Amino acid sequence: MLTEAQRDCLEVVLVSPRNPLNIGAAARAMANFGFHRLSVVAPFAPTWREARSAVGTPELLLSAIESATLAEAVAGCTLVVGTGTLTCRKPEQKVVPLPDLAPLMARELAQGSRIALVYGSEKHGLTRDDLSLCHILVEIPTDPGQPSMNLGQAVAVCLYELATRAFPSPEAPPAEGASLIPPATSAATSGHLDLLAEVIEETMRAAGYSPKSMQAANRHDLRLLLRRLALSTRDVRRILGLFRRILWRLNAPQ
Amino acid sequence: MLTEAQRDCLEVVLVSPRNPLNIGAAARAMANFGFHRLSVVAPFAPTWREARSAVGTPELLLSAIESATLAEAVAGCTLVVGTGTLTCRKPEQKVVPLPDLAPLMARELAQGSRIALVYGSEKHGLTRDDLSLCHILVEIPTDPGQPSMNLGQAVAVCLYELATRAFPSPEAPPAEGASLIPPATSAATSGHLDLLAEVIEETMRAAGYSPKSMQAANRHDLRLLLRRLALSTRDVRRILGLFRRILWRLNAPQ
Numbered sequence: 001m002l003t004e005a006q007r008d009c010l011e012v013v014l015v016s017p018r019n020p021l022n023i024g025a026a027a028r029a030m031a032n033f034g035f036h037r038l039s040v041v042a043p044f045a046p047t048w049r050e051a052r053s054a055v056g057t058p059e060l061l062l063s064a065i066e067s068a069t070l071a072e073a074v075a076g077c078t079l080v081v082g083t084g085t086l087t088c089r090k091p092e093q094k095v096v097p098l099p100d101l102a103p104l105m106a107r108e109l110a111q112g113s114r115i116a117l118v119y120g121s122e123k124h125g126l127t128r129d130d131l132s133l134c135h136i137l138v139e140i141p142t143d144p145g146q147p148s149m150n151l152g153q154a155v156a157v158c159l160y161e162l163a164t165r166a167f168p169s170p171e172a173p174p175a176e177g178a179s180l181i182p183p184a185t186s187a188a189t190s191g192h193l194d195l196l197a198e199v200i201e202e203t204m205r206a207a208g209y210s211p212k213s214m215q216a217a218n219r220h221d222l223r224l225l226l227r228r229l230a231l232s233t234r235d236v237r238r239i240l241g242l243f244r245r246i247l248w249r250l251n252a253p254q
Numbered sequence: 255m256l257t258e259a260q261r262d263c264l265e266v267v268l269v270s271p272r273n274p275l276n277i278g279a280a281a282r283a284m285a286n287f288g289f290h291r292l293s294v295v296a297p298f299a300p301t302w303r304e305a306r307s308a309v310g311t312p313e314l315l316l317s318a319i320e321s322a323t324l325a326e327a328v329a330g331c332t333l334v335v336g337t338g339t340l341t342c343r344k345p346e347q348k349v350v351p352l353p354d355l356a357p358l359m360a361r362e363l364a365q366g367s368r369i370a371l372v373y374g375s376e377k378h379g380l381t382r383d384d385l386s387l388c389h390i391l392v393e394i395p396t397d398p399g400q401p402s403m404n405l406g407q408a409v410a411v412c413l414y415e416l417a418t419r420a421f422p423s424p425e426a427p428p429a430e431g432a433s434l435i436p437p438a439t440s441a442a443t444s445g446h447l448d449l450l451a452e453v454i455e456e457t458m459r460a461a462g463y464s465p466k467s468m469q470a471a472n473r474h475d476l477r478l479l480l481r482r483l484a485l486s487t488r489d490v491r492r493i494l495g496l497f498r499r500i501l502w503r504l505n506a507p508q
Contacts, residue, residue, distance in 0.1 A: 140414065141417070145288070164353050
């Protein structure tokens with residue numbers, strides 16, 4: 001049983017889901033394991049309408065937050081965890097098998113992190129662009145003969161694992177394991193990092209750093225880099241201050 | 255990744271499933287986690303037809319075994335694990351939370367057990383009669399506000415847990431924990447126990463042991479008792495021999 005505060009620490013994000021039954025199943029799994037923060041990014045309108053009007057729709061689906069972009073949905077989170085089958089891709093982030101995720105998350109939660117668990121659309125999973133917003137990726141260990149899981153079932157499996165093993169009971173000692181974010185600072189949210197990335201990109205452009213053809217690739221690499229650094233809010237403030245200053249100088253009339 | 259021998263040790267049994275989508279989802283979860291033995295007990299005919307004719311039906315659903323009764327479906331198994339929400343019932347068997355099941359099962363598997371994981375129908379779960387065929391019950395820890403899980407999701411969660419934690423890699427040492435069945439004997443199958451129960455019941459009737467009104471209740475208690483005893487095949491042979499002898503004497507003309 002999770003406490004009220006624990007329930008609030010985890011947000012489930014569905015990016016462009018296509019099947020109303022899957023949306024309902026994801027919401028039901030959340031209710032089963034005691035979570036209630038659901039965000040849906042750019043849902044297909046008829047799908048979204050149908051999912052919310054189904055009989056027995058859980059309350060949390062009716063109060064789900066709709067966002068236009070993943071960046072917007074996870075802006076308030078300090079740890080963004082992408083999910084999916086990674087057989088055909090070579091991800092740039094650390095990939096954690098689901099059974100190893102709980103001790104890691106327990107440490108983050110003990111530091112007051114707010115965590116997003118992000119699922120891509122049924123057909124394509126998370127895009128390269130979505131992945132660039134994730135700090136780490138989690139993989140459910142499945143059989144190579146049938147690696148790809150149904151969305152509702154994948155959500156159920158992840159939430160079972162986390163509800164059971166990532167949220168320590170009040171009396172239990174904190175879990176062992178390396179932290180992703182250094183302690184004793186407040187971790188930067190995804191929104192902070194995006195703001196920082198924007199200012200740095202603007203600086204790159206203003207400085208003529210990269211040709212136009214390279215700008216998308218650079219943006220991607222920059223996002224990943226900023227997430228790997230595990231910045232605190234104070235770090236972000238400092239770096240932002242620096243880049244704004246540089247930018248002001250670059251844009252000042254000569 | 256499970257070995258071929260490990261895949262064979264676990265059978266999933268669906269009792270009277272009503273929704274073809276749930277049957278498909280259960281089969282898909284089995285394929286995801288590398289299992290392939292599926293039994294379906296007394297399926298509703300149109301449901302069963304529809305589930306097997308869906309696009310992309312996994313091979314294991316086409317080769318699923320259909321049985322008229324649960325007793326028949328689990329006849330070859332040495333450990334029958336019932337699943338479900340137990341909030342409204344007071345089960346007579348040991349109830350194991352899913353996160354504690356793996357070490358227990360790992361020990362059973364090391365002794366060559368064949369295990370059945372049994373799911374009741376979506377509406378009612380396992381009946382009292384079904385439950386009397388189970389050695390233990392497993393419960394997925396869910397939120398009291400929404401305890402009941404969707405069938406396909408419940409199968410996915412259980413198989414994830416067991417595939418990940420109950421099947422030790424060949425090089426790993428066997429898991430710690432108490433065994434349900436004493437080692438160094440071959441455990442009696444559910445079919446053996448049913449045969450034994452039948453002969454004992456016949457003896458009860460022949461001996462005028464219980465009034466007609468009590469016979470159903472006695473049958474139920476007898477099944478549970480036999481399962482709690484963790485009998486070996488040799489035990490079963492001996493007890494059978496004894497009861498057959500008694501029965502012969504009871505039925506012999508005076």
